[in-house]
Amino acid sequence: MGRPKALLPFDGAPLIVHIVRRLQPLFADVVVVAAPGQPLPQMPVTMVHDDVAYQGPVGGIFYGLQAATGETAFVTSCDSAFASTPLISHLVSLSVDCDVVVPRWDGRFQPLLAVYRTSVAPLLAAQLANGEMRPVHLFDKVRTRVVDEEEVRRFDADGSSFFNMNSPDDYIEALRRWSVDGPSTVPVTCTVELLGVAQLLAGTRELSLTLPPGTTIGEVLREVSRKFPALSGRVVTASGGDLVEGYACNVNGLEFVRSAATKVNAGDRVMILSADAGG
Numbered sequence: 001m002g003r004p005k006a007l008l009p010f011d012g013a014p015l016i017v018h019i020v021r022r023l024q025p026l027f028a029d030v031v032v033v034a035a036p037g038q039p040l041p042q043m044p045v046t047m048v049h050d051d052v053a054y055q056g057p058v059g060g061i062f063y064g065l066q067a068a069t070g071e072t073a074f075v076t077s078c079d080s081a082f083a084s085t086p087l088i089s090h091l092v093s094l095s096v097d098c099d100v101v102v103p104r105w106d107g108r109f110q111p112l113l114a115v116y117r118t119s120v121a122p123l124l125a126a127q128l129a130n131g132e133m134r135p136v137h138l139f140d141k142v143r144t145r146v147v148d149e150e151e152v153r154r155f156d157a158d159g160s161s162f163f164n165m166n167s168p169d170d171y172i173e174a175l176r177r178w179s180v181d182g183p184s185t186v187p188v189t190c191t192v193e194l195l196g197v198a199q200l201l202a203g204t205r206e207l208s209l210t211l212p213p214g215t216t217i218g219e220v221l222r223e224v225s226r227k228f229p230a231l232s233g234r235v236v237t238a239s240g241g242d243l244v245e246g247y248a249c250n251v252n253g254l255e256f257v258r259s260a261a262t263k264v265n266a267g268d269r270v271m272i273l274s275a276d277a278g279g
Helices: 015-023 056-067 085-093 118-130 149-153 168-181 197-202 217-227
Strands: 031-034 046-049 072-076 100-105 113-117 144-147 188-194 206-211 247-251 269-274
Touching: 015 072, 031 056, 046 056, 056 072, 056 118, 072 085, 085 100, 085 113, 085 188, 085 206, 100 149, 113 118, 188 197, 188 217, 197 269, 206 217, 217 247, 217 269
Parallel strands: 031 046, 100 144, 188 269
Antiparallel strands: 072 113, 100 113, 188 206, 247 269
């Protein structure tokens, strides 16, 4: 590229800031791994640095897993500007019984858009000690779930998630794509949690929804009512766009929503509960 990719201007901010902003609605903890002495802007993340320079992606993954607080971590590079939120959510959902969940696109593994269990860190440390700098050397040693191209296309039809910026021409193309598509083309994936009577009527506690960009609370409620007809007229209004009297909607445990026109962001947790249970 000729200059640090992480600092390339993108969507009004350094590229690394753009990536972090896209991931924060999905994950409570975001870790950024920088090279030794690499200057990066201030961000609300856990910042760690490689102990040794030029160890490639294996080094970055290793140091990131060491700093991660959960049992699994989604790993991506600083130039994956078009990573699909629904695809990321799908990869994470597959990690329950696996050590690695990795897509295969265009005949190649994509180890920098994958999920790793933090327990594989010692194996990556051994790879670094042996000079094995390619993440794929790990995959045969652990429980690896390969997500093939057909499965990927269910969430990212043209594989835009795997577009990287490795040259000035790639950067120009990325800016063109972003100006044409923009953030408004990214579907919104959220989790709906049903509590009390709503849970009893639906027969489930929560569900994940992937809806068009610009989705509102009203559209979420309409989709919930469509999936669980037993809620119609009893929890969600017959029209499906609002809650009946006596029920409330809370987003991320932070605030109660008063308007069905409130926009929903990717990664939001929408809770539906009896109004008196909301305090």
